[in-house]
Amino acid sequence: MLKAWRTGPFVDSLCFSKMTMLDDLDRPLGMDRKPPPPKAGGRIWRVVGAAVVLAGVALGATLIAQKAPSGGETEALAPIQPLAPQPAAVAPAVASALAPPLAAPSPMAGAAAASAGVETAQQVETESGVKVFRGGAAAPGAVILRPPETLLALAPAPDRRLVENSRYGLLPRRAADGAAPSRVYARPPAMQPPIKPGTPRIVLVVGGMGLNRAATEAAIRRLPGAVTLAFAPYGANLDPLAAAAREAGHEILLQAPMEPFGADGSPGPHMLTLADRGKAEEDLRWQMGRFVGYIGVMNFLGGRFTADADATRSLMRELAARGLDFVDDGSSPRSLAAGIAGENGVGFVKADLRLDESSRPEAIEAALLRLETLARAQGVAVGYAAGLPGAVDRIAGFAAGLDRRGLALVPLSAAVGAERAAATVKNVEKR
Numbered sequence: 001m002l003k004a005w006r007t008g009p010f011v012d013s014l015c016f017s018k019m020t021m022l023d024d025l026d027r028p029l030g031m032d033r034k035p036p037p038p039k040a041g042g043r044i045w046r047v048v049g050a051a052v053v054l055a056g057v058a059l060g061a062t063l064i065a066q067k068a069p070s071g072g073e074t075e076a077l078a079p080i081q082p083l084a085p086q087p088a089a090v091a092p093a094v095a096s097a098l099a100p101p102l103a104a105p106s107p108m109a110g111a112a113a114a115s116a117g118v119e120t121a122q123q124v125e126t127e128s129g130v131k132v133f134r135g136g137a138a139a140p141g142a143v144i145l146r147p148p149e150t151l152l153a154l155a156p157a158p159d160r161r162l163v164e165n166s167r168y169g170l171l172p173r174r175a176a177d178g179a180a181p182s183r184v185y186a187r188p189p190a191m192q193p194p195i196k197p198g199t200p201r202i203v204l205v206v207g208g209m210g211l212n213r214a215a216t217e218a219a220i221r222r223l224p225g226a227v228t229l230a231f232a233p234y235g236a237n238l239d240p241l242a243a244a245a246r247e248a249g250h251e252i253l254l255q256a257p258m259e260p261f262g263a264d265g266s267p268g269p270h271m272l273t274l275a276d277r278g279k280a281e282e283d284l285r286w287q288m289g290r291f292v293g294y295i296g297v298m299n300f301l302g303g304r305f306t307a308d309a310d311a312t313r314s315l316m317r318e319l320a321a322r323g324l325d326f327v328d329d330g331s332s333p334r335s336l337a338a339g340i341a342g343e344n345g346v347g348f349v350k351a352d353l354r355l356d357e358s359s360r361p362e363a364i365e366a367a368l369l370r371l372e373t374l375a376r377a378q379g380v381a382v383g384y385a386a387g388l389p390g391a392v393d394r395i396a397g398f399a400a401g402l403d404r405r406g407l408a409l410v411p412l413s414a415a416v417g418a419e420r421a422a423a424t425v426k427n428v429e430k431r
Contacts, residue, residue, distance in 0.1 A: 154187060154293075155188075158170055162174075166289060169289030169290065172288060172322045182325045182347055187251050199406065200406070201408050202408070203381070203411070204384075205227075205384045206219055206387045207387060208387045209245070210238045210291075215392075218389065221248070222393070223392065223395065224249075224396070226409045228411055229251075230298045231291060233256070238290050242292070243293070251295050251411045253294050253295065253327060256284065256298065257271040258273075258304075258305035259273040259301075262304075270286045272311075273305070274311050284315070284318060296326055296327055296412075299329055299337075306334075306335040313343075319344075320345050325346060325348065328350040330354060330384065337350075347416040347417075347420055352382050353371050354367075364391055368394065375407060382415055
């Protein structure tokens with residue numbers, strides 16, 4: 001039996017409040033708010049904007065249809081022109097070497113280029129040591145392509161073809177293909193500036209290298225690369241010093257101690273003597289194994305040794321087999337080295353003048369002037385000095401001014417080549 005419950009005003013009010021609260025929870029926040037009525041001015045501006053856009057689109061379509069002969073389809077027009085011929089690719093060093101001298105740019109032009117971060121041709125030439133060839137300049141005639149010396153170097157040493165192992169270290173030898181250390185380790189002709197025919201040539205040899213590290217490093221640093229350096233076998237750590245000299249462009253020699261006449265005394269251990277030929281051969285191998293990269297051997301003292309025909313002949317045969325040249329320091333008038341070297345096919349040069357017989361600066365300068373006079377008279381002159389600081393300073397100053405006086409400084413190998421060529425001519429004339 002159902003009973004009807006009578007609700008009073010309070011109950012009705014409570015039920016209405018609950019329903020209202022539930023409606024608020026179910027309705028998202030703010031969704032019951034009515035949007036504000038639009039402003040009349042905003043609606044007008046939107047209508048005007050839309051009209052302007054439509055008008056612009058219509059005008060653009062009309063213009064395209066008028067200009068396009070293909071019924072309104074867009075076209076891209078581009079004139080077809082033949083391409084200008086492109087220059088052949090040239091290596092920067094070659095192109096620079098072909099360049100004629102450039103006029104110095106004006107200060108304002110240089111400043112403008114610097115401010116824009118662009119290098120001028122003059123700056124490139126100054127920094128790289130090469131010339132810049134630009135379009136429009138007259139093509140040069142015959143030229144000698146000669147890269148800067150900094151781009152060239154002596155052949156690496158040791159060349160594995162040119163060494164053999166021994167208990168004394170690596171010894172020089174001829175390669176199976178005939179290559180010789182005297183040629184492979186020589187200063188490349190490309191490292192030399194061009195020399196006009198008939199120019200007097202001077203060869204400078206500085207010895208005693210390796211005995212004093214500081215003096216050796218100073219000579220390597222101060223002397224031009226065309227100066228030949230002779231290393232004594234008694235120095236410590238000779239390999240890095242010899243390598244540094246070659247890296248700086250110097251040809252190097254082994255300065256071999258040999259037996260002098262009595263009063264001169266002994267220069268040191270492993271000296272080549274006449275007393276025991278077998279020991280002399282072993283001592284020579286000991287000396288040769290002290291460092292690598294030399295083009296030949298130069299005597300240190302040795303007046304008595306080089307005056308003995310048998311001893312000198314044995315030495316020259318060994319040098320010929322190993323592909324080395326011989327340099328006579330000119331200290332002994334009784335030396336037989338020149339003739340015996342020629343008999344065995346050994347490249348040979350004899351020093352014309354000892355430059356530091358006196359250590360006084362004025363005496364060394366006078367000797368250098370005498371060497372210059374000899375070069376003008378003979379065509380080639382060879383000077384030798386020990387690597388003491390006073391001599392090195394004066395030789396460096398003398399060498400720096402040779403080109404201004406019309407002479408050329410050349411490495412020892414160039415003088416050996418000239419002697420070899422002269423000997424060949426004499427042999428042909430004898431026949």
